[in-house]
Amino acid sequence: MKIKILIIVILLSIITIFSLKLGEVEVSWQEIFKVITADYDSGIESSIVRDIRLPRILIALIVGAGLAVSGGVFQSVLRNPLAEPYTLGISGGACFGVALASLFLGSKFSFLIPPAGWLGALAAVFIVYFLSLRRNFTTISLILSGIVINFLFSSLVLVLFAFIKPNRVQSMILWLMGDLSSSNFNLVKIGYFVILPAIVIIVLLSRKLDILSLGDEKAHSLGLNVKKQKQCFYILASLITGTAIVLSGVVGFIGLLIPHLMRRFFGTLNRGVLIASALSGAAFLLLADTFARVIISPLELPVGVVTGLVGGVFFLVILILGKEFKVG
Amino acid sequence: MDNILELKNISSGYQGKIVIEDIDFKVKKGEFIGLIGPNGAGKTTLFKTLMGILKPEKGEILYKERDLAGIDIKERAKRIAFLPQIFETRFSYTVEEFITMGRFPHQDGLSTYSKRDLERVKDVIERFSLTEIQGRRIDEISGGELQRVLFAQSIAQDPELLLLDEPTTHLDIGHQLDIMNAISDLNREGLTVITILHDLNISAEFCDRLILMDKGRVVRDGEPSFVMDYSIIEEVYNAKVVIKENPYSGKPFLILYRNKA
Numbered sequence: 001m002k003i004k005i006l007i008i009v010i011l012l013s014i015i016t017i018f019s020l021k022l023g024e025v026e027v028s029w030q031e032i033f034k035v036i037t038a039d040y041d042s043g044i045e046s047s048i049v050r051d052i053r054l055p056r057i058l059i060a061l062i063v064g065a066g067l068a069v070s071g072g073v074f075q076s077v078l079r080n081p082l083a084e085p086y087t088l089g090i091s092g093g094a095c096f097g098v099a100l101a102s103l104f105l106g107s108k109f110s111f112l113i114p115p116a117g118w119l120g121a122l123a124a125v126f127i128v129y130f131l132s133l134r135r136n137f138t139t140i141s142l143i144l145s146g147i148v149i150n151f152l153f154s155s156l157v158l159v160l161f162a163f164i165k166p167n168r169v170q171s172m173i174l175w176l177m178g179d180l181s182s183s184n185f186n187l188v189k190i191g192y193f194v195i196l197p198a199i200v201i202i203v204l205l206s207r208k209l210d211i212l213s214l215g216d217e218k219a220h221s222l223g224l225n226v227k228k229q230k231q232c233f234y235i236l237a238s239l240i241t242g243t244a245i246v247l248s249g250v251v252g253f254i255g256l257l258i259p260h261l262m263r264r265f266f267g268t269l270n271r272g273v274l275i276a277s278a279l280s281g282a283a284f285l286l287l288a289d290t291f292a293r294v295i296i297s298p299l300e301l302p303v304g305v306v307t308g309l310v311g312g313v314f315f316l317v318i319l320i321l322g323k324e325f326k327v328g
Numbered sequence: 329m330d331n332i333l334e335l336k337n338i339s340s341g342y343q344g345k346i347v348i349e350d351i352d353f354k355v356k357k358g359e360f361i362g363l364i365g366p367n368g369a370g371k372t373t374l375f376k377t378l379m380g381i382l383k384p385e386k387g388e389i390l391y392k393e394r395d396l397a398g399i400d401i402k403e404r405a406k407r408i409a410f411l412p413q414i415f416e417t418r419f420s421y422t423v424e425e426f427i428t429m430g431r432f433p434h435q436d437g438l439s440t441y442s443k444r445d446l447e448r449v450k451d452v453i454e455r456f457s458l459t460e461i462q463g464r465r466i467d468e469i470s471g472g473e474l475q476r477v478l479f480a481q482s483i484a485q486d487p488e489l490l491l492l493d494e495p496t497t498h499l500d501i502g503h504q505l506d507i508m509n510a511i512s513d514l515n516r517e518g519l520t521v522i523t524i525l526h527d528l529n530i531s532a533e534f535c536d537r538l539i540l541m542d543k544g545r546v547v548r549d550g551e552p553s554f555v556m557d558y559s560i561i562e563e564v565y566n567a568k569v570v571i572k573e574n575p576y577s578g579k580p581f582l583i584l585y586r587n588k589a
Contacts, residue, residue: 076419079417079418079419080418081418081419207432210421210429211429211432213417213419214415214417214429215412215415215416215417217379217381217410217412218410218412218415220379220380220381220401221379221405221408221409221410221412222405222429222430222432222433222485223401223402223403223404223405223406223432223433224401224432225401263419263420267421267422267425268419268420268421268422268425268465269421269425
């Protein structure tokens with residue numbers, strides 16, 4: 001397992017270095033070496049790498065890691081490999097919270113935007129939680145409830161659009177599609193102060209996730225306080241999702257794609273799957289964002305479009321081929 | 329301290345609807361009890377109440393003279409293991425990983441499984457002849473094998489009392505015997521067992537005490553030859569039966585017969 005983790009770390013480093021180098025302005029290797037060793041100068045290349053690319057990369061890494069891990073958490077808690085923040089509608093809830101806060105709170109209160117995202121995510125989780133208590137909460141119900149929750153919250157976001165000036169609609173739409181272009185170091189701080197500790201806690205508690213994935217009765221008989229643990233994991237995963245939405249808007253399917261692939265390579269126990277998911281989720285989102293940034297340069301695609309395309313196709317493939325999902 | 333479990337006038341059910349009423353019996357350490365009765369008699373509800381999933385509306389359950397409700401859930405899991413009737417998972421743990429999870433109550437939340445835990449798991453795997461399939465995934469093995477793996481997980485838990493909900497359902501007679509013999513062996517080594525069984529012949533053959541439930545109450549409680557009385561069985565199950573004695577074991581067995589037109 002250590003070797004596989006090492007391979008992911010190496011890939012992650014390579015992607016990071018290329019992401020620093022590539023873009024509208026291609027930066028020299030020398031300059032990148034300087035940034036890595038924190039030896040800055042005041043040149044334009046250095047400034048591009050340090051002030052524009054570096055925060056964006058750091059955010060892509062933490063958001064990718066966070067979404068992949070929270071996907072893994074939702075899958076174990078709901079005992080369904082198709083669960084993840086986006087398919088469940090948690091992203092939609094967070095989106096509404098963030099949109100509401102950023103439209104109606106002045107810049108003085110912008111520190112309240114992340115909590116608004118958390119609350120929005122929690123509201124959506126709350127709905128999912130109550131639906132999941134019902135006995136016949138099948139894969140179909142899960143997907144349907146996700147669609148409904150997403151629809152509900154995106155309609156509410158559209159209602160908000162009616163209140164804002166047209167010039168802001170453009171940036172809101174970009175953000176809704178998943179966009180990392182407005183990254184800055186303040187956002188980086190929020191990301192690393194919230195998402196990183198949440199990931200660490202989840203990995204430390206991963207054995208409880210294994211037990212939860214066996215079902216309520218079995219988990220209970222193995223001595224786990226099922227209700228309390230579920231709430232704890234829902235809150236952690238909501239914190240991650242809400243924060244990720246603040247940083248990057250809606251980036252879908254990472255939480256589905258990454259843990260699923262990692263189970264292929266790391267088995268099913270959550271500790272390995274979650275550590276590997278955090279690292280490869282980070283690598284995947286950074287790769288997708290670099291691609292989105294470079295492919296039609298000097299224009300940019302929203303990164304959510306890239307992950308949406310890759311993830312959507314993947315989702316379809318496993319719906320068609322995956323025996324483990326027993327859809328229907 | 330002979331009694332491991334003591335149920336005192338238990339009434340329990342779901343959301344105010346009482347399903348079992350005035351259940352009152354004692355379980356001695358080392359007993360092998362079969363809980364029988366028609367569908368809807370309240371057997372599973374009784375188990376859920378014993379597990380603490382349902383809280384009794386009335387009455388008290390004592391575990392070794394301590395109030396069961398006052399025992400911390402993790403402490404309870406070290407003493408009582410439960411094998412549910414239906415087990416489904418969409419996560420393909422390996423047999424070994426799955427059995428290891430039985431050790432969960434024995435470690436604190438964060439630590440990895442200790443050497444002792446892993447040794448215990450190894451013992452259990454050997455005991456249930458699962459060595460060959462320990463690396464396979466639980467969604468790839470046969471129903472009989474899965475039942476053995478589930479059983480092994482509960483044994484890895486090192487319980488004093490094992491509750492089984494129809495451990496032989498969906499198994500062919502060979503695998504049924506296999507599981508029942510394994511339970512019997514463990515019982516002889518000191519494990520107290522209460523098992524829900526639908527197959528009355530198996531229950532009479534293996535258990536040293538049967539508790540017959542009907543409509544939420546205990547109808548008869550005692551040795552198989554006492555409980556397997558044709559008039560009682562016919563009344564409770566609304567079926568026509570003949571009861572004979574097994575020439576090899578001397579235990580009662582039952583044959584159904586068809587109503588004459």
